[in-house]
Amino acid sequence: MATITPGSTAGMAATQAVKEKTTSQTNASDYWKANVRLLLILLAVWFTVSFGFGILLVEPLNAIQIGGFKLGFWFAQQGAIYVFVALIFVYSALIKRVERSFGVED
Amino acid sequence: MDKLLIPGAVAIAAIVMIVVNLVLGIDMGSTKGLTYLFVGMSFGLYIGIAVWSRAGSTKEFYVAGGGVHPVVNGMATAADWMSAASFISMAGIIAFAGYDGSVYLMGWTGGYVLLALCLAPYLRKFGQFTVPDFFGERYYSKAARLVAVLCLIVISFTYVAGQMRGVGVVFSRFLDVEINMGVLIGMVIVFFYAVLGGMKGVTYTQVAQFCVLIFAYMVPAIFISLLITGNPVPQLALGGNDVATGTPILQKLDNVLVDLGFNEYTSGTKAMVDVFAITLALMVGTAGLPHVIVRFFTVPKVSDARISAGWALVFIAILYTTAPAVAAFARLNLIDTVNGKDYEAATEAQSVPGWVKSWENIGLIGWLDKNGDGKVDYAAGAPFAGKPTFAEGRGNLGERIITNAPTANRNEIYVDRDIMVLANPEIANLPGWVIALVAAGGVAAALSTAAGLLLVISTSVSHDLLKKVLAPNISDKQELLFARMAAVVAICIAGYFGINPPGFVAQVVALAFGLAACSLFPAIVLGIFSKTMNKQGAIAGMLAGLAFTMSYIAYFKFMGGTADQWLFGISPEGIGSIGMVINFAVAFAVSKATAPVPEDVQALIENIRIPAGAGGATH
Numbered sequence: 141m142a143t144i145t146p147g148s149t150a151g152m153a154a155t156q157a158v159k160e161k162t163t164s165q166t167n168a169s170d171y172w173k174a175n176v177r178l179l180l181i182l183l184a185v186w187f188t189v190s191f192g193f194g195i196l197l198v199e200p201l202n203a204i205q206i207g208g209f210k211l212g213f214w215f216a217q218q219g220a221i222y223v224f225v226a227l228i229f230v231y232s233a234l235i236k237r238v239e240r241s242f243g244v245e246d
Numbered sequence: 247m248d249k250l251l252i253p254g255a256v257a258i259a260a261i262v263m264i265v266v267n268l269v270l271g272i273d274m275g276s277t278k279g280l281t282y283l284f285v286g287m288s289f290g291l292y293i294g295i296a297v298w299s300r301a302g303s304t305k306e307f308y309v310a311g312g313g314v315h316p317v318v319n320g321m322a323t324a325a326d327w328m329s330a331a332s333f334i335s336m337a338g339i340i341a342f343a344g345y346d347g348s349v350y351l352m353g354w355t356g357g358y359v360l361l362a363l364c365l366a367p368y369l370r371k372f373g374q375f376t377v378p379d380f381f382g383e384r385y386y387s388k389a390a391r392l393v394a395v396l397c398l399i400v401i402s403f404t405y406v407a408g409q410m411r412g413v414g415v416v417f418s419r420f421l422d423v424e425i426n427m428g429v430l431i432g433m434v435i436v437f438f439y440a441v442l443g444g445m446k447g448v449t450y451t452q453v454a455q456f457c458v459l460i461f462a463y464m465v466p467a468i469f470i471s472l473l474i475t476g477n478p479v480p481q482l483a484l485g486g487n488d489v490a491t492g493t494p495i496l497q498k499l500d501n502v503l504v505d506l507g508f509n510e511y512t513s514g515t516k517a518m519v520d521v522f523a524i525t526l527a528l529m530v531g532t533a534g535l536p537h538v539i540v541r542f543f544t545v546p547k548v549s550d551a552r553i554s555a556g557w558a559l560v561f562i563a564i565l566y567t568t569a570p571a572v573a574a575f576a577r578l579n580l581i582d583t584v585n586g587k588d589y590e591a592a593t594e595a596q597s598v599p600g601w602v603k604s605w606e607n608i609g610l611i612g613w614l615d616k617n618g619d620g621k622v623d624y625a626a627g628a629p630f631a632g633k634p635t636f637a638e639g640r641g642n643l644g645e646r647i648i649t650n651a652p653t654a655n656r657n658e659i660y661v662d663r664d665i666m667v668l669a670n671p672e673i674a675n676l677p678g679w680v681i682a683l684v685a686a687g688g689v690a691a692a693l694s695t696a697a698g699l700l701l702v703i704s705t706s707v708s709h710d711l712l713k714k715v716l717a718p719n720i721s722d723k724q725e726l727l728f729a730r731m732a733a734v735v736a737i738c739i740a741g742y743f744g745i746n747p748p749g750f751v752a753q754v755v756a757l758a759f760g761l762a763a764c765s766l767f768p769a770i771v772l773g774i775f776s777k778t779m780n781k782q783g784a785i786a787g788m789l790a791g792l793a794f795t796m797s798y799i800a801y802f803k804f805m806g807g808t809a810d811q812w813l814f815g816i817s818p819e820g821i822g823s824i825g826m827v828i829n830f831a832v833a834f835a836v837s838k839a840t841a842p843v844p845e846d847v848q849a850l851i852e853n854i855r856i857p858a859g860a861g862g863a864t865h
Contacts, residue, residue, distance in 0.1 A: 207485040217348050239858075246859070
């Protein structure tokens with residue numbers, strides 16, 4: 141079984157010990173539930189912009205013209221990628237808040 | 247001394263290349279002279295970085311000491327990820343496939359969302375060296391570790407063979423050296439920084455390679471966007487208007503292509519279910535590729551792993567959102583400058599441009615004057631059966647003589663998809679230094695990916711096979727030595743494949759993604775998100791997914807299966823997504839019927855789910 145060794149400096153080890161005391165078992169499982177809920181919401185967006193707008197709904201969306209782009213084509217070749225980037229940064233920011241509220245941040 | 251090492255190496259390389267140019271009698275200002283200079287200087291840069299960052303311990307060799315800044319790691323990941331295929335081939339494929347090419351754009355970026363949300367932070371918390379480490383510990387068995395090692399080696403070698411070939415192609419076109427010589431030079435360079443520096447060397451060289459490749463990709467793209475639409479931002483220019491006529495570019499392209507008998511550029515020819523399946527397989531496959539996953543073991547904290555995946559995707563997206571613009575402009579340019587032009591005319595304006603002839607000379611363009619009018623006609627359909635084969639000597643107009651049987655359609659010209667990016671600066675009449683830059687960028691893209699792949703191969707041999715299974719008593723120093731030896735062997739095998747490419751390289755790229763999608767990805771996700779998934783379930787799932795996907799690909803790629811026999815209309819490229827579903831289903835069924843997960847492993851799962859308390863990578 142893996143042993144996860146804490147950071148080498150004494151300071152890190154000290155904060156480590158404090159964290160372990162305050163992190164109760166219920167906190168950990170509540171954090172996990174909140175995390176999974178957030179993941180499902182963000183993955184729904186991920187699916188919608190790529191598989192939804194870029195593939196399944198591409199033909200109806202192509203009837204809408206924005207600038208020189210047909211909308212469905214734009215999602216498939218550019219729009220989905222911008223949303224992907226945003227999703228990762230949104231998740232990073234939101235999950236930090238969740239972690240802090242449950243006292244499990246790194 | 248250390249401060250001067252990198253600029254010193256670049257300067258020495260520049261002097262060496264100037265001397266080479268003088269000795270070979272190449273004009274310094276010519277495209278070829280500049281290409282030698284640029285590619286040589288980039289090699290000096292990579293070697294300088296390798297010597298500066300050489301690894302002293304297995305921890306440095308495997309995970310760069312675990313202290314890489316997330317933005318730096320993101321940049322290195324981007325270079326690692328964007329291979330010769332992304333740099334050279336992707337825009338060319340999109341140029342000819344139009345909307346259908348979207349599967350690569352979404353597929354090769356969407357996987358990073360899965361990585362950042364579902365894999366990277368937990369694997370970083372797990373805190374070991376390799377992907378098979380996770381399988382060995384989480385599924386508490388050597389069998390699981392070995393299955394993971396097997397998948398990893400097959401996936402990585404498939405990939406790396408293509409990279410070495412990419413290096414060879416760039417060398418042969420731009421430096422006029424034999425493809426084999428180009429592969430050998432590439433091997434020596436990779437040898438230097440992968441074997442000396444390990445992950446640490448590779449990480450910092452990849453940062454340099456990212457800068458070279460993205461600059462080389464963007465400069466011609468910006469020039470061409472300006473030229474065609476007057477807007478310098480390629481992402482916007484694709485939606486812009488043609489400078490000459492004022493019609494939107496995409497609309498113009500649709501009209502021109504329909505006139506020539508093609509489908510509209512903006513609507514596809516592939517079945518929707520196939521587009522869906524291929525995109526899914528590429529996304530999931532991306533998230534399951536070991537050389538990508540392992541990059542997130544190098545950052546200091548769990549939160550860094552997430553943010554680093556975000557930065558990686560930012561850097562990747564710069565190229566991936568530019569590629570569709572490059573693709574559309576290249577296709578339009580190709581039609582404008584070639585279709586209906588004389589092969590050989592008195593004035594330059596009436597004849598095909600010079601790049602057509604230089605690519606014809608190395609056999610990637612072929613022209614067969616079917617109607618005998620001396621003009622190049624471009625239309626839908628293949629001009630002749632198969633790839634061009636040439637007879638000795640030249641035709642009346644100086645063209646190379648094609649021996650293939652002609653087809654019945656009007657099309658007379660064969661254009662290899664891989665040349666679109668490389669020829670782009672020439673098509674747009676850009677100066678010689680831009681062409682030299684693109685050559686250096688293509689080499690950087692191929693080398694960075696090759697090095698990353700060779701590293702995961704050597705690591706899995708020295709760490710997962712030797713240290714963890716065959717010879718657990720070896721010291722850190724010995725393990726490091728074995729890792730270097732394994733890297734040398736892996737480079738030699740990769741070089742062999744580069745020089746003697748198996749005819750099936752292109753076909754097996756689908757296999758690499760399919761394998762990752764149907765084997766590694768589901769098992770890792772289940773290992774994190776299911777506390778009840780046991781070793782029997784995971785191993786059975788991986789083997790079932792692998793068996794299904796491999797036999798499907800083998801049947802359709804090598805045994806003559808035809809498209810009308812496809813399961814649900816899904817091509818071999820997309821079948822990994824069905825393999826993944828099979829993996830999940832078998833894993834759940836088997837785990838329900840077998841012994842539950844031991845308590846210490848359940849504790850491990852609880853531990854990796856919580857960001858708090860991640861130390862440096864250990865073993």
